[in-house]
Every structure is written in C-alpha cells, then in structure tokens.
Amino acid sequence: MVISLKLLIVVFLLFGCVIANEEPSKDWLNDTDYIDSTHTVIRLKEKDDELAHQIAKRYGMVVKGEPFMENHYFFYHEQPDHAYRRKRTTSEQLGEHPAVEWVEEQRPKKRSKRDYIHIDDVQEKKTGEDLIGATKQTIHHMARRKSTLEVPQLPWIDPLYKNQWYLTGGADGGFDMNVREAWLMGYAGRNVTVSILDDGIQRDHPDLIANYDPMASSDINDHDDDPTPRNNGDNKHGTRCAGEVAAVAGNNQCGVGIAYKANIGGVRMLDGAVFDSVEAAALSLNQNHIDIYSASWGPEDDGQTFDGPGPLAREAFHRGIKSGRNGKGNIFVWASGNGGSRQDSCSADGYTTSIYTLSISSATSDNREPWYLEECPSSIATTYSSAAMSQPAVVTVDVPTGCTMSHTGTSASAPLAAGIIALALEANSKLTWRDVQHLVVRTANPKPLLSTAGWSTNGVGRKVSSKFGYGLMDGAALVKMAKTWKKAPEQxxxxxxxxxxxxxxxxxxxxxxxxxxxxxxxxxxxxxxxxxxxxxxxxxxxxxxxxxxxxxxxxxxxxxxxxxxxxxxxxxxxxxxxxxxxxxxxxxxxxxxxxxxxxxxxxxxxxxxxxxxxxxxxxxxxxxxxxxxxxxxxxxxxxxxxxxxxxxxxxxxxPPYRRAAQGESTQNGMSPMKFLAICVYLILLLVLAA
Structure with missing residues (x-):
C-alpha cells in the first residue's frame, strides 16, 4: 500500500512537471480572464476579411474585431474552454492552410500602468451639468479648425488652472514646462492627433468631448469602437492622461490641456489580459491619421524583470516610423518607469530601449528626482510630476466626470511630453519622427535640475543625465526651433x-x-x-x-x-x-x-x-x-x-529589424529545462525511497 501511494505521487509529480512546462504562467491572471481572452493571430498573404471568416469557421473559431497591420486577424475559439493541447493542434492546422502566411497562439503578458500614488480624496468634482449639452456637439470637428492662430487671454478661467503649477511657473525657481509662451505665440495643437494607449478614455467627459476623435480611438479589449473604460475604480488612467494633453481651455471645467485644441483619442487595451497582438493593434491603429501615441505603461517595474515588445509589437513600431504620418513617421512617447524604489532600471524595458520611442522621465516641483525614478541612458528628457503627498501633483480630468489633482508617476510625465510635441507639430507639420527627437535633445533645459547629482557633459558639450536625459522639456523653445527646422538627413x-x-x-x-x-x-x-x-x-x-x-x-x-x-x-x-x-x-x-x-x-x-x-x-x-x-x-x-x-x-x-533593432525579451525565473530536471530529480528520489 505504501509503494502504491508513492507511485501515485510519482505520477502526479511527473504530470505536474509536464503541465508546468507547457502551460503559460497565470499567477497574475484569474482563470476566467485567461480563458475568455486567449486567442490565435493569423496573417493572410493579403487582406481578405471574407476569407478570414471562412477559415475561422472551418476550425471552429470566430474572427473578432478589425484586422490590424493590414492582414493580421484575431481568431477566437467558439468554445473558449478548449484544452491547451487542442488549441495548439488547431494552430498547427491553421498554419498548413495555403492562404495563411503566419500563425501564432498568443500568450498573456504582464503590463503595469506607471502611476504610483492614488490620492482620490483630493479632488474637485464637477456636477457635469454641461454634459448633456456637450454631447450634442460635433464629436469629430477637424473641419471647424481655424487656420489663423488665436492668442489666448491668460490666465484661463478654468477653476483648477491656478493649481497647474507645472504650467504657471510654480516649480522652485519659477520654472515650468514653458508652454505659456508657446500659447501666446498662438500654438495649441491644432490639427494634431494624439492617441492614449491605455485602459480607455471617457470620451463624453465635458472637458474632453469637444476634442475627442473617434478615428484615434478603439476598444481592442472587447473588439469594438467604444473606448469608454469600465467604471470600476481601476480604469481612470487613460482618461487622466488624455486630459493632460487636450483638456479644453477656457470652458470653466477642471484645468487646461497643454495642447488644448489637439484631437484626442484613446485605445482601451489594458482593461484585460494584454497580448503581443493587443499591443500591436494599438500601436498600429490608423497610423496615417494619428500623429502621436502616448503610453504610460510597460513591463513590471519590480527590479527583476527583463521584457519588451514581442514580434508583432516590434513590427507595429517599425511600420509606424517607416510609413506612419504618410511617411514622416509616428511619434511614440513612453513613460520611463516607476521602479526606483526597487532599484530597477529602464534599460531592462524593451519599450524604452527602442530607438523609435521617446523615453520620458519625471522631476518633482522642487526640481529633484522622485523616489520612483528609474535611471538609464535611453531617457531623452523630463517633464514634471510629483513624489510625495506633501508635493503638488498633476491636475487633470477624471472618470466618469469631474477632476483630480493627484495624477502622478512617470504616467503623468509622458502625456505632458506628448502635449508639448503636439505644439511643435502644429508649428511644423513636416517634422519626421527623428526630427522630433533631435528637437527634444537640443531644446531640453538641464539648468533647473543640475542640483541633482549624476550630470555629465558629452562629447559635443551637452549636459546629460541617466535620471533626466537632456533636461526639462521646454515648450516654447521646442516650438521656436520647430518652425525653422530643416528635415534631418536619412539615418x-x-x-x-x-x-x-x-x-x-x-x-x-x-x-x-x-x-x-x-x-x-x-x-x-x-x-x-x-x-x-x-x-x-x-x-x-x-x-x-x-x-x-x-x-x-x-x-x-x-x-x-x-x-x-x-x-x-x-x-x-x-x-x-x-x-x-x-x-x-x-x-x-x-x-x-x-x-x-x-x-x-x-x-x-x-x-x-x-x-x-x-x-x-x-x-x-x-x-x-x-x-x-x-x-x-x-x-x-x-x-x-x-x-x-x-x-x-x-x-x-x-540585419533584419526583428533581430537587431529590438532583440528578444528574456523570461524571468527558472528555465523550463532546469525546472524539468529538478522534477525528474525529485521523482527519482521518490522511486528510490519506494
């Protein structure tokens, strides 16, 4: 009886080892989320929606949502509780179809929003009495944009504008993002489109609706066109980031967006399991319509993860800079990360180490590094945020209505950078993705931040830091240089x-x-x-x-x-x-x-x-x-x-882009072979003991 029991344990352990090496890790996803969202992506030789549906039906699957990157399709099993082995077999069969050029079963990826502090009781909520009237306005209103530059009358009447210290000279020494001078030159982000890749956007918020752009928006989590986040207390992030960029000015609501006349959209992609395909679909959304993508998320900032974009997301980046904006290239703005307390480095984040992104760091109102700041030489510049409850944070809109004065982390810094870049694109719409990076390097101001250790001078005399890049972004300087900038030579x-x-x-x-x-x-x-x-x-x-x-x-x-x-x-x-x-x-x-x-x-x-x-x-x-x-x-x-x-x-x-420009992410923890070896070793011990 003892031997039989031990043999049973051996069989159980062997089965567990095999499953552990074949099943994707789900320690951070509940089973329902994983089962409902797991899917396969196929790439047809050419775009053919009808054919894609026929192929899916043949294998007991359905196509959800729109194709992305022209000819890539989301395939879901009609019965999502299919066993993993059966799904893998189906993927192999799909790969044998003559019209299918590539197929991959998607595995979930851990992605975290880069806002650290939630002080939601420090808010000024609006009644939303103008909401019904505002929804009657034209949602997509690019046709009404004026070509003449209107110079605003400052200060704005918006009730929280006075609390936007990073726009009104409220940092120590009277510093700020220097956008008021750009505004007084007449620039406000007109005809520039920004999309926030996040957990959605409250498109009917009274401080966003006049600038909301449905062509810069999508719901990739549920495969529809409505990016409105679930109002469950967790999905405020994207809306807050959107308000930093394009909250309407002069409407007596909340505060003011840096590019207060820009078109703003949002992609709901973080409100569920995240996959390489989800990231790629977000990054490749309407690349000839969207100018700037702002992302305030990334791999876990836990000080132990090395991870970055998968092959589909890397391809989306590449397509964006090669053909986006009709060949000028999309601008991808990325938050550098919040893992400072864990001594993390943004060099372990494959999104911020991409040459295609502008990695943006944070500084506090006293011109110092926040406790969450990550150091790396890929950070190009800095905008303001906060670090402690005693320090002022970023003012923006909130979900589903109202305002907040507590947005923070590098999550808050990246959208400020996106808004400033939108001002420069209005000043010169011909700027390429590399032109924008040149301009940021050349106009960033290190002076407010020089009291923090770690600065050096590079070979052409520029001050640079692994904490702050080339310094604090300067809206007016960026706009002025953009106006006279000549396209940079080919890279x-x-x-x-x-x-x-x-x-x-x-x-x-x-x-x-x-x-x-x-x-x-x-x-x-x-x-x-x-x-x-x-x-x-x-x-x-x-x-x-x-x-x-x-x-x-x-x-x-x-x-x-x-x-x-x-x-x-x-x-x-x-x-x-x-x-x-x-x-x-x-x-x-x-x-x-x-x-x-x-x-x-x-x-x-x-x-x-x-x-x-x-x-x-x-x-x-x-x-x-x-x-x-x-x-x-x-x-x-x-x-x-x-x-x-x-x-x-x-x-x-x-070399091919996928091999050279981005590399492959490295999984954390024990390798499958090492884990299997340990399992076999334990099994042998039990057999010998039996």
Missing part, C-alpha cells in the same frame, strides 16, 4: 560585431571586470555614420545572479553610459539574450575611435558562474550634420580612451 546604421577569442563563450565567475574594445573607423560599404543619434549594444550574457551585473559603455569622446546598473532584486540565473541596451547620451558625437564595453560583476559570492558571448555595437546617425549650422566632424578624432583593440569584425550588412 544610417553601422554595425560592428565583437568576436571573442577562445574560449567563446567566455566563462566568468565571482566578482570580475572585463573590458572589450572596438575601433570604429566607418562602414566598409555605404555611407558611414559621422554624427551619432542612437547607440545600441546587443549583448548575450548568462550569469548566476543577473542583478549583480553592471555594463558600462564609453565612447571615443569619453562619454560614459551605464547601460545596466546592478539590480539587487534580480535573482534571475538565465541572464539576457541579444538584449538591445540603448544610449542617447552620445547624441551628436563623432563615433570614430575606440569604444569600450565594460562588463563586471559586483557579487560577493565567488561561486557564481556564467558566460559572456559575442556582442554587437549598433551606431545610428547621419553622414552629414543634421542642420547646416551644426559643428562639422571633418578631422579624424583622437580617441580619449586608450585600450588595446581586440577581436574586431566590421559588418556592413544591416
């Missing part, structure tokens, strides 16, 4: 691959420090990069405790960027695979000379082991100055960093 990409000498991969253990150097002289084929914009390092490292690793990149001009600081809460033993670390701190520098990548471990455990593999240096930029008045890099530079050159291979072929 080139030069790739250098570092090939390790034997042993390769290189074994490491305990506390170590290794320097790897690459000599950059230009591309073998094509036009070289002489004026840097983005710099990426694609690296693969396995180590017993990933959080003990530190990566530092030094440019020929001596600019030192900490690509990855130690993260004490990251116990992962898998490391990262071709992760795209990004730095914008070398913007404008000449890349020729010696680059140094320092890989080190700060561990106190001599038993930790790992391996370092070949790595790549990706240099994005131009062969000519971005503007005619920029300093010229003609003479061959003298490298300020002297190290021996080792293992250098120049590569002139640009």
């Amino acid at each position: 080139n990409l030069c790739i250098y691959e570092y090939k390790l000498n034997r042993p390769n991969p290189r074994p490491v253990s305990g506390r170590f420090r290794m320097n790897f150097t690459i000599e950059v002289t230009g591309c073998q084929i094509g036009t070289p990069v002489l004026y840097l914009e983005h710099v990426q390092v694609l690296s693969t490292i396995q180590y017993g405790r990933r959080g003990d690793l530190k990566l530092t990149l030094i440019s020929p001009a001596g600019t030192r960027s900490i690509l990855l600081p130690p993260r004490p809460f990251d116990y992962n033993s898998n490391g990262f695979q071709k992760w795209p670390f990004l730095s914008v701190q070398q913007w404008g520098e000449d890349p020729r000379g010696t680059w140094v990548l320092i890989v080190e471990s700060v561990t106190d455990n001599p038993k930790l082991k790992g391996t370092i593999e070949d790595w790549s240096l990706l240099l994005y930029g131009t062969a000519e100055p971005a503007q005619s008045g920029d300093p010229s890099h003609n003479a061959a530079p003298q490298s300020s960093v002297e190290y021996a050159v080792s293992g250098l291979t120049a590569q002139d072929r640009i």
